[in-house]
Amino acid sequence: MGAVHPADVPLVEARALVRRAVDKAEQLGLRGAIAVVGASGALVTASRLDHGGPGGMARARSKAWISATQQIPSSEHLRRMTSLPAPISTGFVTASPEALFPGAGGLPLHDADGTVIGGVAASGATVSPFLPTGVAPEVVSADGKPANPEDLLIAYAMGTPYVGQHGDDATRWKDRFGDLTVAPADSLGMKPAPPAAGQHQLDWAIDLIDRVLAEAARQGLRVSVAIVDPGGDPIQQDRMDAAVAGGVEIALATATTAARFGIPSELLAAWCPADQLAALHPAPLLAVPGGIPIEVNGQVVAGLGIGGADPARCAELARDALARTPAPLS
Structure with a gap:
């Protein structure tokens, strides 16, 4: 029999997840914030990388809140919000003030039994689905396929296979790298990032x-x-x-x-x-x-x-x- 009361992701687990995201963000040259919200809707932990600038934490927390409480990726929530009549979507935000930024990129966290115990998301100054200037193609490639930095650092932190949440990764890749391909063995996106040393x-x-x-x-x-x-x-x-x-x-x-x-x-x-x-x-x-x-x-x-x-x-x-x-x- 499961627990009688819903549980939030423990702080030690949330901290470890955020630290993995920080490591990957530094490898990608990103500056922003990562937040973990519990299934209760209360923040568990959040970190802002050095020189991340203001505003990213609030956006990350909002997307994590959506994923934790609605128990779906925030990209799916965004799809629903943009397809609903305005009175309904406006009413949702009014009733859910922590969901002010319904952007893509947040994912729910599950325990061993598959129960949602939280949500995680990232946002900030340079945390986005767009490929940063100067980034090596190997770093934004997941198993030989194009990836985007924001979704990559969250998938890496969670230890789950990469799935893009922000639309067409292939088009963004082609705009930056043309027809260049990266062999799966050379892809660094989901491989271990060195511990962050500049934070x-x-x-x-x-x-x-x-x-x-x-x-x-x-x-x-x-x-x-x-x-x-x-x-x-x-x-x-x-x-x-x-x-x-x-x-x-x-x-x-x-x-x-x-x-x-x-x-x-x-x-x-x-x-x-x-x-x-x-x-x-x-x-x-x-x-x-x-x-x-x-x-x-x-x-x-x-x-x-x-x-x-x-x-x-x-x-x-x-x-x-x-x-x-x-x-x-x-």
Whole structure:
């Protein structure tokens, strides 16, 4: 008999999947974000490659949410949305605000019994189905057939055979490489990628979050953690197994508040009305304890936020983790 309650993909499995995608993305010369959402619809983990730029994380998370909750590839969801009458498709987005970007590329994740336990997707500055300038044909070939970078890194991360989700790979290949063919033995698309070695900001963020998660576990807390750049765009996000779903948004909002204003998140209310600030920028803001700015040489370079437990304890976790973590490179 299966579990009574649906389960989200465990954090350790989701982290490993994202790391494989990061390795492949670096090999392909891509910069963007990869997100894993649980079957519950709550984010499990997400990583942004160095110099990935803002916006990609939100798109990746939306496509992963669609695949996890609708239990289909996001390309199939897109086909359905574009064939439905406008009132229905508009109503779906209204009822499902995390499905704002119904693009192709997201795939559901299954457990050993075939039950959907999550969804994964990638997007960002140069993460797309188009072949990047200078890419070697062998790298974007899967078993001797044309592939596209976005779908390739997801298939590689999942360890499943490559299937294009973005239309005609052959046409894009011909536009770039003409009639060139690559023998299956020479195709590198699904072969092991070297471990990513140039993700210094991401690696620093993961190390900091790992310190938070280890201390939270020691204290018997289940929390979510976010690290964002100075503009509030996420660099790394993680939710501990069995942590409440709402902690994801709390962590992101407190981290964003700390990063954008350069103050601990609880001090924002003394500066200005948070409800009015929300109308000025789409990044979430929350004036409760849990968010701490991160500075290098007096300049704010990131924000750390923790949510899902008592805010005072979350703030203490954040301060302790920062005190024990080397500062990021300026």
